Amino acid sequence: MVARARALAGAGRGILGVSGAPGAGKSTLAADLVAALGGSAVVVPLDGFHLHDAELARLGLSERKGSPETFDVAGYVALLRRLRTETEHVVYAPEFDRSREESVAGAIAVRPEHRLVVTEGNYLLLDEDGWRDVLPLLDESWFVEGEEKTRLSRLVRRHVEHGKPPDLARRWATESDQANAEIVARTRKAADVLVEIG
Template structure:
């Protein structure tokens, strides 16, 4: 499916009436945030806004307290119930702006109140690893989404992209490669189990035009 068809499909959701939620799932490094950002830019701020799952990362201090800091990114290092609660709120927009958290990669921390979702915006695009995960409170997420697209790029490309991202955000290359092999790829195997439940599976690299090749 090409770029224009993806934009058309997202626009159809945005113009279907009422508030719609589109989920973009996939393993770490799949290009989820890139595709979500592209779709939001193509539709424009009056039609779409991106609310990432990563805003519900637990704070580093809490991960340390729980003994989970060495596997940050695993399902139990997020506030899954809080994420589902926000999606419920977004499904039924009232008259007020809803503020959602974002994740600051330079800080490696969630930042509350970062994303404003106006009541008149018809499409919320949410992206993250565990939108199709069925364990615990994550099972509440998929039923709240009108469609879920699953990104499945070539694994070698994805791992290389993911390692490069860790290096850009401060890990040395050896540590970045070790983290990807130990932590990110364990999470990728969990994420892959949800692929059959997606409404649309996008295999291979996405060419989204200049500035948007993940």
């Protein structure tokens, strides 16, 4: 996988999309790839484009946080276009701070020496308004999946680690996250590569 990712950089900047359900292991895979590639690669997560909680409340979407309509997809697409064309100077990207449950603007610096951007998120392959503009901007798309019980266990643990009581963490993982996972599962066939993680 590292060799395949490295080949995407080629002569210009490559963009690799890593998709999959919540808790599937996307972030871990993306981080491992970038670590293996050294200073020539960087991770830019979709999660940086979560709408702020105040805006979700205004829209009546607080209980749907993490669903496709709770992201600034137009902003994400605009960033991907910039990453593809603006390769001679630093382009800044937002990062999602799970400890605060909010995005932090300009937290990720994509520098000219970054020849590969690994972008990861749930909905990179979604064929819906706004989202369908993502796939053409990727040089390759990978879909991560694994054993369902392990995925749910990871999700519950993540929610607890970031402050949710265990009962609420389990309910969020099996209801809200699961609804999103079912949307993501329908996008699997659009991926170039299937990656199975235990």
